[in-house]
Amino acid sequence: MEHNDISVGLDIGTTKIVAMIGRRNEYGKIEILGIGKAKSLGVHRGVVNNITQTIQSIQMAVDEAIAVSGIKITDAVVGIAGQHIRSLQHSDYITRANSEQVIDDDDLDMLEKQVHKLVMLPGEEIIHVLPQEFKVDGQGEITEPVGMYGGRLEANFHVVVGQVSSIRNIGRCIKSAGLNLAEITLEPLASAEAVLSAEEKEAGVALIDIGGGTTDLAIFKNGIIRHTAVIPFGGNVITEDIKEGCSIIEKQAELLKTRFGSAWPGENKDNEIVSIPGLRGRDPKEITLKNLSKIINARVVEIIEQVFLEIKNYGYEESKKKLIAGIVITGGGAQLKHLKQLVEYITGMDSRIGYPNENLAGDSDESLSSPQYATAVGLLMNGLKQLDKENAKLAEQPKLEEEVIEQNEPEIEKVEEEEKEEEPKPPKKTLFEKWGEKFKEFLDNAE
Numbered sequence: 001m002e003h004n005d006i007s008v009g010l011d012i013g014t015t016k017i018v019a020m021i022g023r024r025n026e027y028g029k030i031e032i033l034g035i036g037k038a039k040s041l042g043v044h045r046g047v048v049n050n051i052t053q054t055i056q057s058i059q060m061a062v063d064e065a066i067a068v069s070g071i072k073i074t075d076a077v078v079g080i081a082g083q084h085i086r087s088l089q090h091s092d093y094i095t096r097a098n099s100e101q102v103i104d105d106d107d108l109d110m111l112e113k114q115v116h117k118l119v120m121l122p123g124e125e126i127i128h129v130l131p132q133e134f135k136v137d138g139q140g141e142i143t144e145p146v147g148m149y150g151g152r153l154e155a156n157f158h159v160v161v162g163q164v165s166s167i168r169n170i171g172r173c174i175k176s177a178g179l180n181l182a183e184i185t186l187e188p189l190a191s192a193e194a195v196l197s198a199e200e201k202e203a204g205v206a207l208i209d210i211g212g213g214t215t216d217l218a219i220f221k222n223g224i225i226r227h228t229a230v231i232p233f234g235g236n237v238i239t240e241d242i243k244e245g246c247s248i249i250e251k252q253a254e255l256l257k258t259r260f261g262s263a264w265p266g267e268n269k270d271n272e273i274v275s276i277p278g279l280r281g282r283d284p285k286e287i288t289l290k291n292l293s294k295i296i297n298a299r300v301v302e303i304i305e306q307v308f309l310e311i312k313n314y315g316y317e318e319s320k321k322k323l324i325a326g327i328v329i330t331g332g333g334a335q336l337k338h339l340k341q342l343v344e345y346i347t348g349m350d351s352r353i354g355y356p357n358e359n360l361a362g363d364s365d366e367s368l369s370s371p372q373y374a375t376a377v378g379l380l381m382n383g384l385k386q387l388d389k390e391n392a393k394l395a396e397q398p399k400l401e402e403e404v405i406e407q408n409e410p411e412i413e414k415v416e417e418e419e420k421e422e423e424p425k426p427p428k429k430t431l432f433e434k435w436g437e438k439f440k441e442f443l444d445n446a447e
Contacts, residue, residue, distance in 0.1 A: 005391075006033070007383030008065075010058070010076040010179075011187070011376040012170065014043050014213025014236060015332065017057045018376040019065040021073060024384055029361040030377065032368055034069025036061040045213035045232050046082030046187075048169040051176075058177040075182035077383035078174060079190050079375050080127065081214050083232035084163040090115060093135075093154030103136070103145045107153055115157050125167055128160040128186055132224045143224075158225050160186050183386060188216035188228055190378030195330050195354030195371075198223065205325035206311050207354065208304075208343070209374065210333025212236045215303055219314050221321060227314040231306045235333040238299045245295045246287050252276050256292060257336070263300045264338035265293040300339065304346050311347070326350030332372035 011018040021034040038060035042053030066073060094111050096103070108131070115129045134142040136150035145153060167184065174181045191209040192201075201220040209216040211234045219227040235257075242261075243253040260274055268289040276285045315321045326349040329339060334353050343351045356377040357369030368377075 005387065006071060006073075007380055007387055008073045008076040008179075008182075009190075009376045009379030009381075009383060010061075010078045010174070011190075011379060012043060012048075012054070012058070012078060012173075013040055013211055013375070014046055014234065015211070016040050016372075017043075017054075017061045018373065019058075019061040019076070020373070020376040020380050021065050021069045021071055022380045022384070025361050027361070030359050030364075030380060030384070031361045032364055032380075033071060034065040034067075035368065035376075036064030036066070036068065038064070040212075043213070045234075046080075046211070046230065047084065047166050048173060051169065051173060054173045055176045058173055058179075062177060062179065073179070075180045075383075076174060077183045077185060077379045077386070078170060078181060079187040079379050080162060080167065080170060080184050081187040081211070081216055081230055082162070082166055083214065083230060084166050085127075085160065085186065085228075085230040086162075087158060087160050087228045090118065090157045090159050091154065092157065093152055096151050096153060099149065099151035101149075103148050103150060103153060105146060108146070111153060111155060112157075115159065118159065120161060123164055124161050125164045126159055127162045127167070127184060128158075128189070130158040130160070130225050132156040132158055132226070158228070160228055182383060185379060185382050186216075186218075186228060187211075187375050188218035188230075189225065190382060191216070191330050191354070191374045192218045192220065192225075192378065193381050194356040194359060194374045194378035195328060196220065197358070200325040200328065203325040204316075204321070204323035206307075206316075206323055206327045206349075208307050208327060208329045209331040210234055210303070210329065211331045211375075212333075215307060215333070216331075217307055217310050219311065219316075219323070221323070226321070227310070229307075229310040231303065231310070233299075233303050233306065234331075235336075237303075238296055238333075238336075241295050241299050242292065246276075246285070246292070248276055248285060248287075249279070256287070257296065260289055260292060261296050262289070262293045262337040263297055263342040265290060265297050267338060268293050296336070297342070300336070300342060301346065304343055308347050323349065326352075328352055328354040330354035330356075330371040330374040334371040 006023045009020045017038045017040045019036040022030050022032045025031045038057045041057050042050030048054050092115050112129050116126055133156050134145040135154045136142055136145050136148050137152050171181050188207060188209050192207045196205060196207060201223045204221040207218045213234045213236055215231040215234050217229045239253045239257055242256055243250050270290055272289040273286050278284050316323050327343055329343060329351060340351050340353060353371060355369050355371060356374045
């Protein structure tokens, strides 16, 4: 059974893999039909380092989502992150053959394809080419050139680049798990789709997505993506520090962080103590929450300072690049207590925690509005956008057929008149029938 209104978002993270199946309801909100989660084995800092384990984790998440929704899925929109991701600014132009015709989507595609021909470093591949501003015959600051007249079309682009091997490894894992890779999207862009409002993107905002293995940054200004970066630290490094600092196992360190952890040491009193069971008959360990917070604070400060350095590199202090909406923090790491206050203290910018619930239908499970699902919701939204475009093209197809028939009508009539004049001959194919066959052949090939 074909579902042309249903999409799948697959978030391959360092800590967990999430498969999310959903569609838009009549109010334009996202209705989650099924969700599957699996512990992410074989992914380190956003990069696949064990193919077999990653395939198994993806299959577990997808099977769970299928079991919950009862819908068989074939395609998925997948997120990509990792320390191999980098971005650059690039300007390019095309000279149009006929300046008397208005600029259309084909011209924009041609310009974008030209950017894809950029020579990259060995082993690198372009993931996204995101137009920022256009110029038509030297007239600048144009955001939508379609429908305008002009001979020279140029644009500034934000180009996101990643390692070919990492992208191929993800593609192989998806295929081996029995899915088709519908689209690959940079994870901070997907998270931004889920948690940022159009007003924030217009005013200027920095999105910080703190995952298990990486911390992703996406900066928007005037509604356009301006800067992206992936920092190779995340929540797992904090857990590792707690494990080493308190001499406990990883599972206990993760529980300590999520239940009692705080990014602000001043919040805990010296006499607040948590007792942790010892291993195999050993005495339990007692850890003060103040010490725990100090360990967490040291690492979180390092992560935020790295992100803030990227925001400074973007040039947020310039009046034209000011980030009026401040910072939005999302991802699993955003659930750490007092993180918002620490971010404001270090950066001096307003901040809030980003939840994806604004885009979800009202009857959605409350747990889905957690910041840790922001990327999965964003990927699902991207997939639904692609479907909308495809469905719009399919809707235009009958109109195109009618136009072609109308254009061929005089020739068809002429052929019919000639046939009347001639003596009866064995049935001969009309021009219309020939054209119909050719058109059918074209459609079959297109499929």
